[in-house]
Amino acid sequence: MSLVVVGSIAFDSVETPSGRADxxxxxxxxxxxxxxxxxxxxxxxxVVGTDFPPAYRDLLESRDIDLAGLExxxxxxxxxxxxxxxxxxxxxxxxxxxxxxxxxDPKVPEAFRDSELVFxxxxxxxxxxxxxxxxxxxRLTVADTMNLWIETTRDQTxxxxxxxxxxxxxxxxxxxxxxxxxxxxxxxxVLAMGPKFVVVKKGEHGSFLVTPTGVAALPAxxxxxxxxxxxxxxxxxxxxxxxxxTQPVFDEPRLRKAIAYGTMVASFNVEDFSLNRLQEIxxxxxxxxxxxxxxMLAV
Amino acid sequence: MSLVVVGSIAFDSVETPSGRADxxxxxxxxxxxxxxxxxxxxxxxxVVGTDFPPAYRDLLESRDIDLAGLExxxxxxxxxxxxxxxxxxxxxxxxxxxxxxxxxDPKVPEAFRDSELVFxxxxxxxxxxxxxxxxxxxRLTVADTMNLWIETTRDQTxxxxxxxxxxxxxxxxxxxxxxxxxxxxxxxxVLAMGPKFVVVKKGEHGSFLVTPTGVAALPAxxxxxxxxxxxxxxxxxxxxxxxxxTQPVFDEPRLRKAIAYGTMVASFNVEDFSLNRLQEIxxxxxxxxxxxxxxMLAV
Numbered sequence: 001m002s003l004v005v006v007g008s009i010a011f012d013s014v015e016t017p018s019g020r021a022d023x024x025x026x027x028x029x030x031x032x033x034x035x036x037x038x039x040x041x042x043x044x045x046x047v048v049g050t051d052f053p054p055a056y057r058d059l060l061e062s063r064d065i066d067l068a069g070l071e072x073x074x075x076x077x078x079x080x081x082x083x084x085x086x087x088x089x090x091x092x093x094x095x096x097x098x099x100x101x102x103x104x105d106p107k108v109p110e111a112f113r114d115s116e117l118v119f120x121x122x123x124x125x126x127x128x129x130x131x132x133x134x135x136x137x138x139r140l141t142v143a144d145t146m147n148l149w150i151e152t153t154r155d156q157t158x159x160x161x162x163x164x165x166x167x168x169x170x171x172x173x174x175x176x177x178x179x180x181x182x183x184x185x186x187x188x189x190v191l192a193m194g195p196k197f198v199v200v201k202k203g204e205h206g207s208f209l210v211t212p213t214g215v216a217a218l219p220a221x222x223x224x225x226x227x228x229x230x231x232x233x234x235x236x237x238x239x240x241x242x243x244x245x246t247q248p249v250f251d252e253p254r255l256r257k258a259i260a261y262g263t264m265v266a267s268f269n270v271e272d273f274s275l276n277r278l279q280e281i282x283x284x285x286x287x288x289x290x291x292x293x294x295x296m297l298a299v
Numbered sequence: 300m301s302l303v304v305v306g307s308i309a310f311d312s313v314e315t316p317s318g319r320a321d322x323x324x325x326x327x328x329x330x331x332x333x334x335x336x337x338x339x340x341x342x343x344x345x346v347v348g349t350d351f352p353p354a355y356r357d358l359l360e361s362r363d364i365d366l367a368g369l370e371x372x373x374x375x376x377x378x379x380x381x382x383x384x385x386x387x388x389x390x391x392x393x394x395x396x397x398x399x400x401x402x403x404d405p406k407v408p409e410a411f412r413d414s415e416l417v418f419x420x421x422x423x424x425x426x427x428x429x430x431x432x433x434x435x436x437x438r439l440t441v442a443d444t445m446n447l448w449i450e451t452t453r454d455q456t457x458x459x460x461x462x463x464x465x466x467x468x469x470x471x472x473x474x475x476x477x478x479x480x481x482x483x484x485x486x487x488x489v490l491a492m493g494p495k496f497v498v499v500k501k502g503e504h505g506s507f508l509v510t511p512t513g514v515a516a517l518p519a520x521x522x523x524x525x526x527x528x529x530x531x532x533x534x535x536x537x538x539x540x541x542x543x544x545t546q547p548v549f550d551e552p553r554l555r556k557a558i559a560y561g562t563m564v565a566s567f568n569v570e571d572f573s574l575n576r577l578q579e580i581x582x583x584x585x586x587x588x589x590x591x592x593x594x595m596l597a598v
Contacts, residue, residue, distance in 0.1 A: 086480050087480045088480070088481070180523075181385050181386045181387070182387070182523045182525065183503075184521050184522060184523040185523035188523070202504065204482075205501065205504035205505070206504070206505070206516070206518055208521055214595075215521040215522075216521065216595040217505070217518035217519065217520075217521040217595065218518060218596070218598065219505055219516035219517060219518045220516065221516070222483050222507055222514040222515065222516040223483055223514075224479075224481045224483040224484035224487065226481065253597075256595070256597075256598050257598050259598075260598035290598075293598075294598060296513075296515040296516065296555070297517070297596040297597075297598065298552075298555075298596075299517065299555050299556050299558075299559035299589075299592075299593060299596065
């Protein structure tokens with residue numbers, strides 16, 4: 001089934017306990033699309049500046065990522081700079097230059113409007129809602145958000161949650177949205193706000209899937225090879241949605257399997273900066289790691 | 300196989316976001332022994348004061364817990380008082396009255412010296428080592444510890460680790476012992492210090508099993524029914540060791556299954572104060588929850 005992602009494309013400068021890298025390819029839509037491309041073709045809607053190199057377009061297109069929705073605007077591409085603390089969990093933003101992304105008003109190309117799966121990567125809920133309005137008849141819509149939007153545009157975030165099928169949140173966002181400190185309780189509360197399922201991501205501690213039939217917990221892939229956590233959440237979502245795009249229905253067992261695939265792709269992604277590690281691996285590597293993960297969970 | 304536990308028996312006064320309870324039965328050996336009793340007979344070595352009520356002896360003996368090693372010393376039983384913060388993770392100790400436990404010098408009864416499985420609940424490593432010296436030929440020895448001993452008696456803690464087969468640590472202790480912030484790396488480092496396996500407990504986030512063949516991550520049972528986390532770690536260890544006592548060998552798949560059983564027993568234990576919830580359930584309830592957990596992990 002067709003899958004579209006709307007989100008950011010960025011140049012990141014990242015410092016982690018393992019090293020640093022400057023002006024590397026990043027952004028939520030970038031990580032998502034590359035991750036999903038292990039499973040299916042992807043349609044990308046985003047914006048870059050005139051400084052975006054043709055080589056990066058080629059890289060994405062070589063993965064069957066359709067860039068018909070990639071707007072090139074006069075100016076510079078979004079730039080983000082940040083650093084991770086020793087525990088790799090705490091992230092400090094050093095600078096944000098929205099540049100052309102600041103005025104981003106996504107226009108879904110005519111050819112993408114029939115997309116069956118839609119992923120709304122982190123963005124203002126107003127922009128996310130405008131994207132939804134342009135999709136004719138989606139079969140599965142999933143949105144990400146962030147603390148900024150929950151704080152500053154709570155009403156629109158709640159409206160978004162009533163309109164999508166699934167939400168992907170991290171632990172902090174789930175607590176902030178619901179006021180519940182227990183993440184299972186928080187996930188259940190989010191479900192009561194509209195979506196049919198919620199994924200609560202806990203970074204190195206794995207994730208919860210909350211559906212009307214119950215709660216499932218899945219651990220992260222246990223590894224000490226963490227070079228750069230940037231893009232972990234988006235590559236997780238990409239693996240998850242990419243797998244779902246290959247499935248006839250989106251029932252609870254398939255959602256769990258999708259989360260397992262997302263967990264595997266994210267576990268590769270954090271092993272190097274930018275898309276470097278994902279460029280080294282194949283679908284077979286992902287399936288091999290999933291088999292290892294599945295064996296580990298057979299108790 | 301025969302299983303002996305050496306640890307504390309206490310009266311706890313606990314305040315949690317769900318309520319408070321005063322002078323309730325607690326202590327590491329108590330929680331461990333009761334949890335293990337769902338699987339096997341248990342031998343207990345500990346000390347209580349003359350204030351320890353016969354009804355509690357009867358309760359433990361009714362579970363096939365052999366109290367031949369329970370010393371009754373002149374004075375009062377160990378008392379602990381503490382409170383949990385809203386997130387149920389941060390615990391503040393309000394008072395500790397060691398009482399008769401302060402002079403505890405465990406004497407393993409003659410009839411317990413042939414014990415095949417040994418669990419050394421949290422205590423000073425000197426005391427734990429003295430217990431080990433009294434066991435003739437153990438087949439599996441596992442120890443718990445705490446930050447206090449790692450800080451104040453590091454050398455003896457390291458000696459203990461060279462002498463036991465397995466360590467059960469929480470995340471904070473693993474980091475403190477090794478200086479590694481990544482828990483997989485910390486677990487591997489602990490393994491290099493002597494034991495054949497290490498379980499790193501992460502509370503609501505589950506646990507890692509680290510063995511020479513690899514690392515397995517298992518999530519906690521996802522629940523929002525947490526009344527009192529006291530005894531979670533010891534009931535986890537009790538379920539784990541109780542299950543292992545029924546097995547012919549202690550290979551990696553059995554260790555994982557043992558951890559899954561420990562996780563289930565702990566998940567019941569936190570649903571009420573003291574042993575209240577464990578007193579309501581049967582082995583069948585544990586197996587039913589394990590089946591649910593296993594299904595959740597089938598990805």
